[in-house]
Protein backbone atom coordinates (compact mmCIF):
# COMPACT_ATOMS: atom_id res chain seq x y z
CA UNK A 1 0.00 0.00 0.00
CA UNK A 2 1.38 3.42 -0.93
CA UNK A 3 1.97 5.56 2.19
CA UNK A 4 3.37 8.92 3.11
CA UNK A 5 5.96 8.72 5.91
CA UNK A 6 5.50 11.62 8.33
CA UNK A 7 7.32 12.45 11.61
CA UNK A 8 4.92 11.95 14.54
CA UNK A 9 4.87 15.61 15.57
CA UNK A 10 3.72 16.68 12.09
CA UNK A 11 1.11 13.93 11.69
CA UNK A 12 -1.96 16.02 12.52
CA UNK A 13 -1.02 18.83 10.12
CA UNK A 14 -0.25 16.43 7.24
CA UNK A 15 -3.40 14.40 7.86
CA UNK A 16 -5.56 17.53 7.55
CA UNK A 17 -3.75 18.46 4.31
CA UNK A 18 -4.31 14.97 2.88
CA UNK A 19 -8.02 15.10 3.71
CA UNK A 20 -8.33 18.57 2.19
CA UNK A 21 -6.71 17.41 -1.06
CA UNK A 22 -8.70 14.13 -1.04
CA UNK A 23 -5.46 12.10 -1.01
CA UNK A 24 -5.99 10.10 2.18
CA UNK A 25 -7.07 6.50 1.61
CA UNK A 26 -9.77 6.10 4.27
CA UNK A 27 -10.26 2.41 3.57
CA UNK A 28 -7.01 1.36 5.28
CA UNK A 29 -5.66 1.76 8.81
CA UNK A 30 -2.55 3.89 9.25
CA UNK A 31 0.65 2.46 10.76
CA UNK A 32 2.79 4.04 13.47
CA UNK A 33 6.22 3.42 14.96
CA UNK A 34 8.18 5.39 17.56
CA UNK A 35 9.12 8.17 15.13
CA UNK A 36 6.79 8.08 12.12
CA UNK A 37 3.18 7.75 11.05
CA UNK A 38 2.46 6.08 7.70
CA UNK A 39 -0.74 7.45 6.14
CA UNK A 40 -2.22 5.41 3.28
CA UNK A 41 -2.64 7.59 0.19
CA UNK A 42 -4.70 7.18 -2.97
CA UNK A 43 -1.96 8.01 -5.51
CA UNK A 44 1.59 9.31 -5.97
CA UNK A 45 2.06 13.06 -5.60
CA UNK A 46 4.87 15.54 -5.00
CA UNK A 47 5.67 16.02 -1.33
CA UNK A 48 8.45 17.03 1.02
CA UNK A 49 7.85 13.67 2.76
CA UNK A 50 8.87 10.24 1.48
CA UNK A 51 6.34 7.96 -0.24
CA UNK A 52 6.92 4.35 0.83
CA UNK A 53 5.18 0.99 0.57
CA UNK A 54 3.72 -0.67 3.70
CA UNK A 55 1.38 -3.55 4.39
CA UNK A 56 -1.73 -2.02 5.99
CA UNK A 57 -4.91 -3.59 7.34
CA UNK A 58 -8.09 -2.93 5.40
CA UNK A 59 -11.06 -1.40 7.26
CA UNK A 60 -13.90 -3.84 6.81
CA UNK A 61 -16.98 -1.78 7.65
CA UNK A 62 -15.87 1.34 5.87
CA UNK A 63 -14.98 -0.48 2.70
CA UNK A 64 -18.30 -2.25 2.62
CA UNK A 65 -20.34 0.86 3.28
CA UNK A 66 -18.40 3.09 0.91
CA UNK A 67 -18.35 0.57 -1.88
CA UNK A 68 -22.01 -0.29 -1.32
CA UNK A 69 -22.83 3.39 -1.67
CA UNK A 70 -20.73 4.02 -4.78
CA UNK A 71 -23.61 2.68 -6.84
CA UNK A 72 -26.23 4.68 -4.94
CA UNK A 73 -24.62 8.07 -4.38
CA UNK A 74 -23.20 10.48 -6.91
CA UNK A 75 -19.41 10.90 -6.91
CA UNK A 76 -19.73 14.47 -5.66
CA UNK A 77 -21.90 13.26 -2.73
CA UNK A 78 -19.50 10.43 -1.83
CA UNK A 79 -16.80 12.99 -1.03
CA UNK A 80 -18.88 14.09 2.00
CA UNK A 81 -19.59 10.57 3.28
CA UNK A 82 -18.28 9.86 6.81
CA UNK A 83 -18.04 6.14 7.33
CA UNK A 84 -16.91 6.22 10.97
CA UNK A 85 -19.78 5.73 13.42
CA UNK A 86 -20.36 5.08 17.09
CA UNK A 87 -21.58 1.54 17.54
CA UNK A 88 -23.13 0.90 20.95
CA UNK A 89 -24.31 -2.70 21.02
CA UNK A 90 -26.86 -3.04 18.22
CA UNK A 91 -27.26 0.70 17.79
CA UNK A 92 -25.20 2.76 15.34
CA UNK A 93 -24.96 6.53 15.61
CA UNK A 94 -24.02 8.19 12.33
CA UNK A 95 -22.67 11.60 11.60
CA UNK A 96 -24.48 12.96 8.54
CA UNK A 97 -22.96 16.10 7.04
CA UNK A 98 -25.37 18.81 5.90
CA UNK A 99 -24.57 18.05 2.25
CA UNK A 100 -25.92 14.49 2.61
CA UNK A 101 -29.05 15.22 4.67
CA UNK A 102 -31.37 14.30 1.80
CA UNK A 103 -29.64 10.91 1.51
CA UNK A 104 -29.55 10.10 5.24
CA UNK A 105 -32.21 7.35 5.16
CA UNK A 106 -30.55 5.70 2.18
CA UNK A 107 -27.16 5.75 3.93
CA UNK A 108 -28.72 4.38 7.14
CA UNK A 109 -30.33 1.50 5.25
CA UNK A 110 -26.95 0.62 3.72
CA UNK A 111 -25.42 0.64 7.22
CA UNK A 112 -28.05 -1.91 8.27
CA UNK A 113 -27.49 -4.00 5.16
CA UNK A 114 -23.70 -4.05 5.45
CA UNK A 115 -23.44 -4.58 9.24
CA UNK A 116 -25.34 -7.62 10.40
CA UNK A 117 -24.91 -6.74 14.10
CA UNK A 118 -26.54 -3.33 13.80
CA UNK A 119 -30.30 -3.24 14.24
CA UNK A 120 -30.95 0.49 14.71
CA UNK A 121 -29.42 3.50 12.98
CA UNK A 122 -29.69 6.96 14.54
CA UNK A 123 -28.37 10.34 13.47
CA UNK A 124 -25.86 12.00 15.76
CA UNK A 125 -26.80 15.22 17.58
CA UNK A 126 -24.85 17.72 19.66
CA UNK A 127 -24.01 16.96 23.30
CA UNK A 128 -25.86 19.57 25.33
CA UNK A 129 -26.86 20.71 28.80
CA UNK A 130 -25.73 19.61 32.23
CA UNK A 131 -26.42 15.94 31.41
CA UNK A 132 -24.32 16.15 28.18
CA UNK A 133 -26.99 14.15 26.33
CA UNK A 134 -27.67 14.37 22.59
CA UNK A 135 -30.96 14.56 20.69
CA UNK A 136 -30.83 11.72 18.19
CA UNK A 137 -32.90 11.28 15.04
CA UNK A 138 -34.26 7.88 14.08
CA UNK A 139 -33.07 6.84 10.61
CA UNK A 140 -33.58 3.11 10.08
CA UNK A 141 -34.20 -0.30 11.65
CA UNK A 142 -35.76 -1.12 15.00
CA UNK A 143 -37.17 1.95 16.79
CA UNK A 144 -35.22 1.93 20.03
CA UNK A 145 -32.66 4.04 21.84
CA UNK A 146 -31.73 1.38 24.39
CA UNK A 147 -28.52 -0.57 23.88
CA UNK A 148 -26.51 -3.28 25.59
CA UNK A 149 -22.81 -2.79 25.08
CA UNK A 150 -19.69 -4.77 26.04
CA UNK A 151 -16.20 -3.44 26.73
CA UNK A 152 -13.27 -4.20 29.04
CA UNK A 153 -15.02 -7.31 30.43
CA UNK A 154 -18.19 -5.48 31.47
CA UNK A 155 -21.74 -5.21 30.12
CA UNK A 156 -23.41 -1.81 30.09
CA UNK A 157 -27.08 -1.17 29.49
CA UNK A 158 -28.06 2.39 28.61
CA UNK A 159 -30.36 4.63 26.66
CA UNK A 160 -28.14 6.38 24.12
CA UNK A 161 -30.41 9.44 24.05
CA UNK A 162 -31.05 9.88 27.77
CA UNK A 163 -27.51 9.18 28.96
CA UNK A 164 -24.08 10.41 27.88
CA UNK A 165 -21.91 7.55 26.70
CA UNK A 166 -19.01 7.24 24.29
CA UNK A 167 -17.65 3.87 23.11
CA UNK A 168 -14.63 5.79 21.79
CA UNK A 169 -13.39 6.14 25.38
CA UNK A 170 -13.09 2.40 26.04
CA UNK A 171 -9.30 2.48 25.52
CA UNK A 172 -9.05 5.45 27.84
CA UNK A 173 -10.99 3.56 30.53
CA UNK A 174 -8.56 0.67 30.05
CA UNK A 175 -5.57 2.99 30.34
CA UNK A 176 -6.97 4.31 33.64
CA UNK A 177 -7.94 0.96 35.18
CA UNK A 178 -4.44 -0.39 34.42
CA UNK A 179 -3.09 2.18 36.90
CA UNK A 180 -5.38 1.18 39.78
CA UNK A 181 -3.51 -0.74 42.48
CA UNK A 182 -4.70 -3.28 45.03
CA UNK A 183 -6.64 -1.77 47.94
CA UNK A 184 -7.30 1.64 46.38
CA UNK A 185 -10.40 3.65 47.25
CA UNK A 186 -11.53 5.19 43.96
CA UNK A 187 -13.97 8.05 43.33
CA UNK A 188 -15.54 8.58 39.90
CA UNK A 189 -17.16 12.01 39.74
CA UNK A 190 -19.71 12.56 36.90
CA UNK A 191 -20.06 8.79 36.62
CA UNK A 192 -22.92 8.57 34.07
CA UNK A 193 -24.27 5.04 33.60
CA UNK A 194 -21.11 3.86 35.44
CA UNK A 195 -18.68 2.79 32.69
CA UNK A 196 -15.59 3.84 34.70
CA UNK A 197 -17.07 2.47 37.93
CA UNK A 198 -17.83 -0.94 36.42
CA UNK A 199 -14.61 -1.23 34.39
CA UNK A 200 -12.44 -0.39 37.41
CA UNK A 201 -14.38 -2.56 39.86
CA UNK A 202 -14.37 -5.53 37.46
CA UNK A 203 -10.74 -5.42 36.33
CA UNK A 204 -8.78 -4.33 39.40
CA UNK A 205 -8.32 -5.16 43.05
CA UNK A 206 -9.58 -1.75 44.17
CA UNK A 207 -11.03 -1.81 47.68
CA UNK A 208 -14.04 0.27 46.69
CA UNK A 209 -15.28 2.32 43.74
CA UNK A 210 -17.74 5.18 44.29
CA UNK A 211 -19.64 6.98 41.52
CA UNK A 212 -21.63 10.24 41.67
CA UNK A 213 -23.99 11.32 38.88
CA UNK A 214 -26.62 14.07 38.62
CA UNK A 215 -28.74 12.66 35.75
CA UNK A 216 -31.46 10.39 37.27
CA UNK A 217 -31.75 8.33 34.04
CA UNK A 218 -27.99 7.73 33.98
CA UNK A 219 -28.03 6.88 37.69
CA UNK A 220 -30.80 4.30 37.15
CA UNK A 221 -28.73 2.61 34.47
CA UNK A 222 -25.67 2.81 36.76
CA UNK A 223 -27.61 0.88 39.43
CA UNK A 224 -28.61 -1.74 36.82
CA UNK A 225 -25.05 -1.99 35.47
CA UNK A 226 -23.56 -2.57 38.90
CA UNK A 227 -26.03 -5.48 39.35
CA UNK A 228 -25.56 -6.76 35.80
CA UNK A 229 -21.81 -7.05 36.37
CA UNK A 230 -22.24 -8.60 39.85
CA UNK A 231 -20.10 -5.96 41.52
CA UNK A 232 -20.18 -5.68 45.28
CA UNK A 233 -17.32 -3.27 45.99
CA UNK A 234 -19.12 -0.28 44.44
CA UNK A 235 -21.58 2.44 45.46
CA UNK A 236 -23.30 4.86 43.09
CA UNK A 237 -25.02 8.04 44.28
CA UNK A 238 -27.53 10.31 42.57
CA UNK A 239 -26.93 14.04 42.92
CA UNK A 240 -24.61 16.98 42.43
CA UNK A 241 -20.99 16.12 43.24
CA UNK A 242 -20.79 19.37 45.21
CA UNK A 243 -23.44 18.28 47.69
CA UNK A 244 -22.91 14.47 47.69
CA UNK A 245 -19.12 14.14 47.96
CA UNK A 246 -18.59 16.11 51.21
CA UNK A 247 -21.25 13.90 52.84
CA UNK A 248 -19.29 10.73 51.99
CA UNK A 249 -16.93 11.67 54.80
CA UNK A 250 -13.87 9.96 53.39
CA UNK A 251 -10.68 10.56 51.41
CA UNK A 252 -9.81 8.77 48.18
CA UNK A 253 -6.62 7.33 46.66
CA UNK A 254 -7.71 8.06 43.10
CA UNK A 255 -10.26 10.52 41.72
CA UNK A 256 -11.51 10.52 38.13
CA UNK A 257 -13.10 13.69 36.72
CA UNK A 258 -14.53 12.88 33.25
CA UNK A 259 -16.26 16.22 32.63
CA UNK A 260 -14.02 18.03 30.12
CA UNK A 261 -14.35 21.82 29.98
CA UNK A 262 -16.25 22.07 33.31
CA UNK A 263 -14.21 19.79 35.60
CA UNK A 264 -12.26 22.84 36.80
CA UNK A 265 -15.41 24.19 38.53
CA UNK A 266 -15.44 21.08 40.73
CA UNK A 267 -11.73 20.61 41.38
CA UNK A 268 -12.09 22.20 44.83
CA UNK A 269 -14.58 19.41 45.71
CA UNK A 270 -12.09 16.75 44.60
CA UNK A 271 -9.17 18.38 46.42
CA UNK A 272 -11.12 18.37 49.70
CA UNK A 273 -11.39 14.57 49.59
CA UNK A 274 -7.81 14.03 48.45
CA UNK A 275 -4.78 13.28 50.63
CA UNK A 276 -1.03 12.89 50.18
CA UNK A 277 -0.49 10.47 47.28
CA UNK A 278 -3.99 10.81 45.76
CA UNK A 279 -3.88 10.69 41.95
CA UNK A 280 -6.41 12.84 40.09
CA UNK A 281 -7.36 12.18 36.45
CA UNK A 282 -8.56 15.56 35.23
CA UNK A 283 -10.13 15.74 31.74
CA UNK A 284 -10.12 18.89 29.64
CA UNK A 285 -10.52 19.97 26.01
CA UNK A 286 -7.56 21.88 24.66
CA UNK A 287 -5.79 22.73 21.45
CA UNK A 288 -2.60 20.81 20.66
CA UNK A 289 0.33 22.50 22.39
CA UNK A 290 -1.89 24.42 24.81
CA UNK A 291 -2.24 21.88 27.62
CA UNK A 292 -0.15 24.20 29.79
CA UNK A 293 -3.40 26.22 30.14
CA UNK A 294 -5.07 23.21 31.80
CA UNK A 295 -2.00 22.59 33.95
CA UNK A 296 -2.01 26.24 35.10
CA UNK A 297 -5.72 26.01 36.05
CA UNK A 298 -4.97 22.88 38.10
CA UNK A 299 -1.98 24.47 39.83
CA UNK A 300 -4.01 27.55 40.73
CA UNK A 301 -6.85 25.43 42.18
CA UNK A 302 -4.27 23.50 44.24
CA UNK A 303 -2.69 26.72 45.51
CA UNK A 304 -6.15 28.04 46.49
CA UNK A 305 -6.82 24.79 48.36
CA UNK A 306 -3.35 25.01 49.98
CA UNK A 307 -2.29 21.72 48.41
CA UNK A 308 0.88 20.89 46.52
CA UNK A 309 0.73 18.79 43.38
CA UNK A 310 2.96 17.23 40.75
CA UNK A 311 1.80 16.60 37.19
CA UNK A 312 2.52 12.96 36.34
CA UNK A 313 1.55 12.98 32.67
CA UNK A 314 -0.64 14.62 30.05
CA UNK A 315 -2.33 12.14 27.72
CA UNK A 316 -4.19 12.92 24.51
CA UNK A 317 -7.21 10.62 24.52
CA UNK A 318 -9.64 11.79 21.87
CA UNK A 319 -10.73 14.54 19.55
CA UNK A 320 -13.53 17.03 20.28
CA UNK A 321 -13.40 19.31 17.23
CA UNK A 322 -11.08 19.76 14.21
CA UNK A 323 -8.24 21.27 16.23
CA UNK A 324 -9.42 20.50 19.74
CA UNK A 325 -8.55 17.37 21.69
CA UNK A 326 -9.56 15.59 24.88
CA UNK A 327 -6.64 15.46 27.29
CA UNK A 328 -6.27 13.68 30.59
CA UNK A 329 -3.99 15.56 32.96
CA UNK A 330 -2.89 13.22 35.71
CA UNK A 331 -1.45 14.73 38.85
CA UNK A 332 -0.55 13.63 42.34
CA UNK A 333 -1.19 15.46 45.60
CA UNK A 334 2.09 15.88 47.51
Ligand SMILES: C[S@@+](CC[C@H](N)C(=O)[O-])C[C@H]1O[C@@H](n2cnc3c(N)ncnc32)[C@H](O)[C@@H]1O
Pocket residue numbers: 130131132164165166169189190191192193194195196212213214215218239240241242258259260
Ligand atom coordinates in the same frame (compact mmCIF):
# COMPACT_ATOMS: atom_id res chain seq x y z
C1 LIG B 1 -19.15 13.66 29.85
S1 LIG B 1 -20.33 12.79 30.81
C2 LIG B 1 -19.37 11.41 31.40
C3 LIG B 1 -20.22 10.27 31.86
C4 LIG B 1 -19.45 8.98 32.18
N1 LIG B 1 -18.42 9.19 33.16
C5 LIG B 1 -18.86 8.37 30.92
O1 LIG B 1 -17.64 8.40 30.76
O2 LIG B 1 -19.63 7.86 30.10
C6 LIG B 1 -20.47 13.82 32.21
C7 LIG B 1 -21.54 13.39 33.19
O3 LIG B 1 -21.48 14.28 34.32
C8 LIG B 1 -22.79 14.50 34.79
N2 LIG B 1 -22.75 15.73 35.59
C9 LIG B 1 -22.65 17.01 35.14
N3 LIG B 1 -22.59 17.87 36.17
C10 LIG B 1 -22.64 17.13 37.31
C11 LIG B 1 -22.60 17.44 38.70
N4 LIG B 1 -22.51 18.70 39.12
N5 LIG B 1 -22.66 16.43 39.60
C12 LIG B 1 -22.75 15.14 39.18
N6 LIG B 1 -22.78 14.78 37.87
C13 LIG B 1 -22.73 15.75 36.95
C14 LIG B 1 -23.64 14.54 33.53
O4 LIG B 1 -24.99 14.26 33.78
C15 LIG B 1 -22.95 13.46 32.66
O5 LIG B 1 -23.56 12.22 32.83
